[in-house]
Amino acid sequence: xxxxxxxxxxxxxxxxxxxxxxxxxxxxxxxxxxxxxxxxxxxxxxxxxxxxxxxxxxxxxxxxxxxxxxxxxxxxxxxxxxxxxxxxxxxxxxxxxxxxxxxxxxxxxxxxxxxxxxxxxxxxxxxxxxxxxxxxxxxxxxxxxxxxxxxxxxxxxxxxxxxxxxxxxxxxxxxxxxxxxxxxxxxxxxxxxxxxxxxxxxxxxxxxxxxxxxxxxxxxxxxxxxxxxxxxxxxxxxxxxxxxxxxxxxxxxxxxxxxxxxxx
Amino acid sequence: xxxxxxxxxxxxxxxxxxxxxxxxxxxxxxxxxxxxxxxxxxxxxxxxxxxxxxxxxxxxxxxxxxxxxxxxxxxxxxxxxxxxxxxxxxxxxxxxxxxxxxxxxxxxxxxxxxxxxxxxxxxxxxxxxxxxxxxxxxxxxxxxxxxxxxxxxxxxxxxxxxxxxxxxxxxxxxxxxxxxxxxxxxxxxxxxxxxxxxxxxxxxxxxxxxxxxxxxxxxxxxxxxxxxxxxxxxxxxxxxxxxxxxxxxxxxxxxxxxxxxxxxxxxxxxxxxxxxxxxxxxxxxxxxxxxxxxxxxxxxxxxxxxxxxxxxxxxxxxxxxxxxxxxxxxxxx
Ligand SMILES: Nc1ncnc2c1ncn2[C@@H]1O[C@H](COP(=O)(O)OP(=O)(O)OP(=O)(O)O)[C@@H](O)[C@H]1O
Ligand SMILES: [Mg+2]
Numbered sequence: 001x002x003x004x005x006x007x008x009x010x011x012x013x014x015x016x017x018x019x020x021x022x023x024x025x026x027x028x029x030x031x032x033x034x035x036x037x038x039x040x041x042x043x044x045x046x047x048x049x050x051x052x053x054x055x056x057x058x059x060x061x062x063x064x065x066x067x068x069x070x071x072x073x074x075x076x077x078x079x080x081x082x083x084x085x086x087x088x089x090x091x092x093x094x095x096x097x098x099x100x101x102x103x104x105x106x107x108x109x110x111x112x113x114x115x116x117x118x119x120x121x122x123x124x125x126x127x128x129x130x131x132x133x134x135x136x137x138x139x140x141x142x143x144x145x146x147x148x149x150x151x152x153x154x155x156x157x158x159x160x161x162x163x164x165x166x167x168x169x170x171x172x173x174x175x176x177x178x179x180x181x182x183x184x185x186x187x188x189x190x191x192x193x194x195x196x197x198x199x200x201x202x203x204x205x206x207x208x209x210x211x212x213x214x215x216x217x218x219x220x221x222x223x224x225x226x227x228x229x230x231x232x233x234x235x236x237x238x239x240x241x242x243x244x245x246x247x248x249x250x251x252x253x254x255x256x257x258x259x260x261x262x263x264x
Numbered sequence: 265x266x267x268x269x270x271x272x273x274x275x276x277x278x279x280x281x282x283x284x285x286x287x288x289x290x291x292x293x294x295x296x297x298x299x300x301x302x303x304x305x306x307x308x309x310x311x312x313x314x315x316x317x318x319x320x321x322x323x324x325x326x327x328x329x330x331x332x333x334x335x336x337x338x339x340x341x342x343x344x345x346x347x348x349x350x351x352x353x354x355x356x357x358x359x360x361x362x363x364x365x366x367x368x369x370x371x372x373x374x375x376x377x378x379x380x381x382x383x384x385x386x387x388x389x390x391x392x393x394x395x396x397x398x399x400x401x402x403x404x405x406x407x408x409x410x411x412x413x414x415x416x417x418x419x420x421x422x423x424x425x426x427x428x429x430x431x432x433x434x435x436x437x438x439x440x441x442x443x444x445x446x447x448x449x450x451x452x453x454x455x456x457x458x459x460x461x462x463x464x465x466x467x468x469x470x471x472x473x474x475x476x477x478x479x480x481x482x483x484x485x486x487x488x489x490x491x492x493x494x495x496x497x498x499x500x501x502x503x504x505x506x507x508x509x510x511x512x513x514x515x516x517x518x519x520x521x522x523x524x525x526x527x528x529x530x531x532x533x534x535x536x537x538x539x540x541x542x543x544x545x546x547x548x549x550x551x552x553x554x555x556x557x558x559x560x561x562x563x564x565x566x567x568x569x570x571x572x573x574x575x576x577x578x579x580x581x582x583x584x585x586x587x588x589x590x591x592x593x594x595x596x597x
Contacts, residue, residue, distance in 0.1 A: 054458055080460035092455040094448040096515070100579050104441070105448045106459040112441030115469055119433060125440045133579050150578050172459055 007032040007176055007208050008053070008084075013062035014232075015048055022048040024232035025062070030176075030225075035202055035209040037219040037240075040229035041253060046212045047089055049229070050180045054086035055079040067175060081108060083175035087182060089212075091161035095154030099145060099164060102153050103136040104129065106172035136171060143167040143197065159186040166197060176208045177201075183215055191215070195222045216240065228252065273416045275529055277488055280423040281481045282528035286509045286520030287434040288477030293506075294514030294574075295443055296470030297450030298361065299370035302377025303478055303505055305356075306349040308384070308497040310479025311486040314338075314345030315397040318487070322392065328399065329392050338403030342426070342483040349479025350472045357471035362464055377499065385494040396493020403487045423484045430477055434517050437473060446470055447515070500553075504528065507556050511563045513570025522571050531555045 006029040015023040023045040030036050038046050051057040053064055055076035063072045071079050085106075094102050110132075111117050112125020140146040143163045148156065156164060162182060169177055182198075183191045195218055201207045213219050219226060220240040228235045228243060230252040236243055243249045285307065292298040318341035321333030336344075360372035385394045392398075402415050403422075410418060437443050449456045449463045456463050486492050504527065512523020535552045563570060 056454060056458070076454075076457040077460050077462050080458055086458055088455070088458075092452050094451040094455065096451050096574065097444070097447055098577060098579075101444055101577060102448075104579070105445060105456065105461070108460050110441045110445075113445055115437075115442065115473075118436055118440040118442045122436050122440060125442075129441060129579070150576065152576070168459075 005031055007067055008210070009063075009065040010049070010053065011063050011065075013049065013052060013059055013064065015045075015052055015057060015060050021232055023052065026229065026232060026234050027062075028227045028234050028237060030208060030210050032208055033202065033206060034224045035198060035211070035222055036225045036227065037223040038210060038212045038227050038229060039214070039216065039219060040235070044229040044252075045232040046229055047180055048232075050086055050178055050212060053079075053178060054084065056086075080172070080174075083173075084178065085169045085172055085174040085176070086178040087165045087169065087180055089180040089184065091158070091165055093153035093156070093161055093164055093168075095152065097153055098150050099140070099153055099156070100133070100136055100149040102164060102168050103139060103171045104132050106168055107132055107135075108172060132171075139167050139170050142200075144193075159190045162186055162190070162194065163197075166194070166201075170201065170205075173205075174207060176210070178210050180212045181214065182211060183213060183218055191218060198222060270413045270416050273413075273420050276420050277416065277423050277484075279525060279529045280420070280427045281484050281488075282505075282508060282524035283427055283521055284430045284477050284481040284484070285505045285528075286512065286524045287430060287517050288474040288481070289505050289509050290474075290514055290517065290520050291434060291437060291477065292470050292474035294509065294516070294519075295438060295450065296446040296467050297453075298357075298467050298471050298474075299367070299373070300471065300474065301370050301374040301502060302356070302380075302499070303474070304497045304499065304501040305377040305380050306353055306475035306478035307482035307485070307501075308492070308494075309352045309475075310345035310349040310482030311492040311497075312345075312384070312391045312397065312482075313348035313479070314341040314483030314486045315400060315492055316391070317341035317344045318403065319397060319400055328395075329388050330397060331390060338487055342480065342487070345483035345486070346476050346479040349482065350476040353472040353475025353478075354468060357468045361467045361471060374499070377502075381494065381497075381499070392493075394494055396491060396495075397486070398491040398493075400486065400490040402490070419484075419488050423488070426480060426484060430480060431517065433473070434477070434520075438515075438517065442466070442469070504556060507560045510570060511559055513572040513574065515574030516572060519570050519572040519574075526571075527556055527559060531559065 008030040011027050013023055013026045014021065026045065026049060038049065040046055048057065052059045055071070055074050055078070058073045063070065065071065066082060066084050069082055071082065094105065110128060112128050117124045137146065140149055143166065145160065145163055145167060148160065153161070153164060166182070183194060198209055199222055202209060211223065223240065225237065226240050226243055227237050228249050235252055236246050236249050289300070289303050292300045316330050316332040317334050317336045318338050319330065319333050320335050322328045322330040356373055356376045359376060360369045384391055387393065402410065404418070408418065445456065445461055445466055449461065449466050453463050508523035508527035509520060510523070511527055512521065513519025531552060535548055
């Protein structure tokens with residue numbers, strides 16, 4: 001069962017809020033270097049799974065392994081330090097920091113975050129920052145955000161915030177990115193840009209992706225593999241084209257709703 | 265002329281000390297978003313520990329009772345007071361920050377402060393209970409025998425030098441990657457967590473460093489007045505510092521200077537020197553508190569970001585699209 005090529009393994013995960021089982025015996029693997037999707041109707045438990053993997057929620061039973069580490073019940077910042085970054089369904093920018101500063105927060109192990117360096121050797125942090133700024137400029141340029149670098153993140157439009165989330169995550173040089181509805185509420189032109197960014201990051205930097213996504217066109221276009229959830233459980237796995245034929249999956253999407261969603 | 269100069273010098277000392285307070289609170293709240301409702305407890309901690317390091321031994325017989333009583337030189341006593349406050353900040357921080365977020369955290373700090381206040385004012389062997397510490401001889405009197413006016417001028421110099429050191433501490437933290445991570449934690453703690461930042465640790469550092477500055481200011485007060493008792497650190501004093509910080513503007517230290525000048529000097533301290541009206545001795549303090557409250561309301565109403573808002577940091581200069589100011593804030597020059 002343990003797949004050596006799996007970067008992330010979720011096994012028999014369960015989590016309840018009060019008495020309500022939001023996630024109920026959910027299992028799946030994500031292959032290294034893949035772009036996968038986690039889909040399912042509203043309330044299926046997708047965001048809860050993201051929270052459990054990312055460490056925002058502590059799972060009540062089951063296990064999560066990432067890149068050889070047991071990350072079940074691990075604190076969020078420790079999970080992140082292993083190279084697993086998640087984003088939120090609602091953009092969570094650092095509003096009163098500029099776009100540039102938002103990009104300078106994620107890089108790990110900054111010497112300028114050490115209090116003794118801060119008080120007695122401030123040049124250490126400044127020197128390090130100069131290099132980070134250079135890297136951030138490159139990243140901002142590829143995401144088309146360079147002209148906004150001195151803008152407060154709170155002032156960006158919804159779509160710009162989505163791009164910022166991705167750009168900011170890239171600065172942390174993660175192995176795995178878990179994106180909760182990265183395309184929610186943005187226009188079709190930007191969706192096309194976002195999905196080409198995701199593919200580029202996978203191809204150039206080898207980052208593995210798991211996207212929670214309602215837009216099945218996007219899923220079909222960029223995802224190698226799809227995990228379907230309903231009622232807290234994994235219902236099916238496979239390629240999107242196969243899953244469209246799967247009667248159980250179709251039923252989960254409210255009797256034929258799947259085709260409508262795909263069309264819309 | 266004979267009276268005005270020492271009076272101004274005294275105001276100057278309070279202004280300098282209040283600057284240190286607003287910067288300390290700003291490190292906690294303005295940088296890291298830690299709501300510390302018992303800031304004055306750290307001031308007291310610094311004052312008491314500086315006191316018992318600098319004072320001679322107390323004893324039950326004389327009725328002046330306190331721990332330590334080491335007779336150490338004032339500079340060392342000041343550092344001891346700062347360290348004690350920093351450690352207390354860490355302890356209260358561990359209780360409040362480790363498990364809790366924002367509003368509950370603030371209530372825990374308030375509760376901890378109340379417990380400490382009750383303990384210190386009732387348990388006399390510690391710092392002589394409600395009478396407090398008293399009888400500290402002028403610091404440096406062995407090298408520099410001064411009359412009381414001259415001592416006030418000396419204290420302008422001493423607190424001025426200490427203030428400059430505190431300014432550098434506050435500024436270095438603010439302008440460092442650590443300060444940036446604190447501000448990110450303030451804006452969204454969960455998001456900072458998901459970028460691998462140990463936000464509990466970051467907040468503890470802010471809590472403790474803010475408490476250190478509070479303790480430094482407290483020690484300077486102790487050295488200046490020569491006495492310190494629970495009447496001087498009622499919980500309302502925390503809100504005077506909050507008012508100063510918010511009126512001046514959070515997230516930057518010039519705001520603290522302006523705020524402490526307006527609230528702590530113009531309103532708070534200056535009114536204390538107006539002789540109380542015979543008919544009602546409580547009138548002056550009441551007016552003072554009303555003025556502080558009113559200035560806070562006016563600022564929150566017309567300029568919620570404070571008189572001097574947080575500066576926008578430009579880290580990479582190129583021709584760029586002119587930025588629009590954010591909804592709640594205006595770019596400072
Ligand atoms: N903190 C919470 N407390 C109580 N119930 C919750 C909580 N978070 C989620 N739930 C419930 O758990 C179920 C799963 O929620 P979740 O957010 O994981 O769904 P989702 O698949 O992400 O849905 P969507 O597509 O709408 O984002 C829902 O019924 C939701 O109401
Ligand atoms: Mg969701």
